Amino acid sequence: MLTYSFENIGPEPLYLHLYKCIKNDILDGVLSSGTKLPSKRSFAKNLGISNITVENAYAQLQAEGFIYSIPKKGFYVTVLPDNMPGIKEEYINHETARIAAGSIMEEESQCKIDLVSNMTPPANFPFSIWAKLMREVISEKSSELMKKSPWGGIMELRRAISLHLKQFRNMDVAPEQIITGAGTEYLYTLIIQLLGYDKVYAVENPGYKKVAQIYKSNNVACEYIPVGSSGIVIEELERHNADVAHISPSHHYPTGIITPVSRRYEILAWASKKKGRYIIEDDYDSEFRLEGKPMPALQGIDIMERVIYINTFTKSLAPTIRISYMVLPWKLLHEFYNKLSFYSCTVSNFEQYTLARFINDGYFEKHINRMRNYYRNVRDKFMNEIKRSRLADICEISEEGSGLHFLLKIHTEIPDSEYVEICRQNKINVSCLSQYYIDDKNGTKAGITDSTGRNSYNNREHIIIMNYSGIKMEDIKETVSLLCKSLGLVYM
């Protein structure tokens, strides 16, 4: 009969120890497929442990498929395939994976202050209105709620978005052209399937790293195109043989650059020069222009049907709401219908109907106005606190007019990576402009190309991206104080 030692097993439960011993013997081939295991009672007696311990160990082994039971006969080692490459190894990896997965979950927001993530302070979301609208939807739409949404989203929401785009962005878009999806990231993957895997997708450098990650993860060619002081550089689009340019002309992240009209026409001209060229216009935060009027969207001046417009409610409303949309030119819409309308809409009906009401009843506009006021106050308080602090002497603020971030250039010798790390130790999560650049393969550092065509990478260093979307009013003072502390400065 099998014998295992129970000495020096530490605090581990007996049954777990027994389970592991048997499992290892199965994996090592000591206990071969089909071997009958000792009966619980005799095994327990033999090992000098209780019946229940053996029972628990067997139950665990059975649950994991290592053994099986035949009623009234007993337990047998599962018939495993002959060829088991590296199974032992994989099992050892379990532990690491488990720990990794566990700690990933816990890891989040160790930092008290977060100047990186996009968030909305809870107090700003109109919960009671949202709840009221949800109740209305439940009582009035119960049968619609049980029907599958059309592939592009429910028409009620698409009509609401169409009107909103007209009022807010002066865009003439038919509801049919609007396709909703659970997040812009998902929409990008649909666009790849629509435009093709053989295309070269161009992303902005610097820019959101995620956009490039998504293209690469979807197995398409992705090129980094420098962003100059007037937006993406056309010659570089040509040089990289780009087919599809993924850009944010209204407000570039993180530099804050707004692409001027002349460059906009140049971009449209670039797209129109060759069949199959397209522009993905990511208009992610046009709602949050704090000063002046937003520049019209590229989509509105595109008569060649080359612009796919994308926007999201996740950013303007709340991370809770996972609804984004794209506007397709008619020709692409036709193609989408033929190729991709088999996909189910990824947004729940429920939230689609609720959001449609939220827009139609004017709450969305009110919300945006309130948020704009709120964020204007946050920004102003930040400016004041910075001016009052020791930072004032060694920093310059720029791009404070739009979006929910501004740039803070600091005159310091501390390298960006080091500063970010010191901040983290001080429980403040920050990112620097330089982190958004992808450098050339041959080591040439990317930077902002100025109007003379000179690339100066110096102007990308020591610039903190002050994303204040999730910072509460009462935390601003502390935020500035922690930024000072991380630079070795006393706050005041």
Place this chain on the structure above:
Amino acid sequence: MLTYSFENIGPEPLYLHLYKCIKNDILDGVLSSGTKLPSKRSFAKNLGISNITVENAYAQLQAEGFIYSIPKKGFYVTVLPDNMPGIKEEYINHETARIAAGSIMEEESQCKIDLVSNMTPPANFPFSIWAKLMREVISEKSSELMKKSPWGGIMELRRAISLHLKQFRNMDVAPEQIITGAGTEYLYTLIIQLLGYDKVYAVENPGYKKVAQIYKSNNVACEYIPVGSSGIVIEELERHNADVAHISPSHHYPTGIITPVSRRYEILAWASKKKGRYIIEDDYDSEFRLEGKPMPALQGIDIMERVIYINTFTKSLAPTIRISYMVLPWKLLHEFYNKLSFYSCTVSNFEQYTLARFINDGYFEKHINRMRNYYRNVRDKFMNEIKRSRLADICEISEEGSGLHFLLKIHTEIPDSEYVEICRQNKINVSCLSQYYIDDKNGTKAGITDSTGRNSYNNREHIIIMNYSGIKMEDIKETVSLLCKSLGLVYM
């Protein structure tokens, strides 16, 4: 000055006619870039129409970017890129696209009775409980709701799913292994990104056409593997050099075949024979086994970490709820974390928290039990109505024990495609088993391979898939009557 004729323009508004005339002249190059248009007043006078008509036409042209205005100077034709391949053509296509898109929206559910789509009768969804839980979530979780969900979904829901899988499917799954997403279709695309674009993905033939469509649309190799009377045929997996087998062993759609244990071990053996082989176990309707206990999941006996388990709440709860999940083996989870955790979770926090409560408070179990009873009654009533009808003499019923469909074999000479069309004319939407088969490239018809290895395609004809998930009790009689009518039979 420009002159257009307004004669014989039919019921079209004047401004729309004028708009089209000018647009065509711009597209044809008659009006070249930069040309100044006549002032509204003189143009109106010249054409003998009102100022407001010209104004409306100009506004439309401006909205679409064909012309632009310079304050106090007038309207000018937009500077278009020199090279405009096929712009006219694209514009003509507009109309078709517009009509197509419009009619797609309207087209749905022309049929009174739908035996194809998956639906839930509205009365069966516990709206009041769902609404109550939503209110609780709003009042108790407001700050969590404003935070971004972790990439795999919120832990509360994943813990609830883990417990549910233990109780319901006796699966031992850690919450960390569960990754939620907005629909199984989305999860498939994540799996492709995880396992690789160089892999050969195998799908069942017959089977859900959508699954193959998704693989093809994601630009990976997809092979059709025959399903025999005991599930997918292993030799064919080998013959097609499959790396990843996408199967539904618990309940195959549409044949209803349940893969027996021996074949299950063979499938696991196939997977373990080569590195990089995986099984995607689609357990989409295991909750709705109407008779007996469901067979344990493949996932539960997979000790080689080769099974990715997938299930959805969209089917078991309501199309309203767009939440699906997959269970990754630890090793893959590790890879997922490294490669794909940059993706945001596609399900809204709000619905995640609500569903977590719905499961934890026992409502989900109650709902499933109630639905099972309800559907058992629907099925029984269907059986009775069929027995009482003229269909009884010429049909056989099979696979009525599980899922929300059964098969109705009809002895008739009418080809399947014709029968489906006649049904549609009678306002009843049906599908036949033969429609779920993909035939060989060389024209050999696929069929069910029996235990002797013989492929008999005869057994795939004249079998209606009676998907009764969306049929109301009170419509069953009429459904049977319409099926009779479509066969040229009198109901009773």
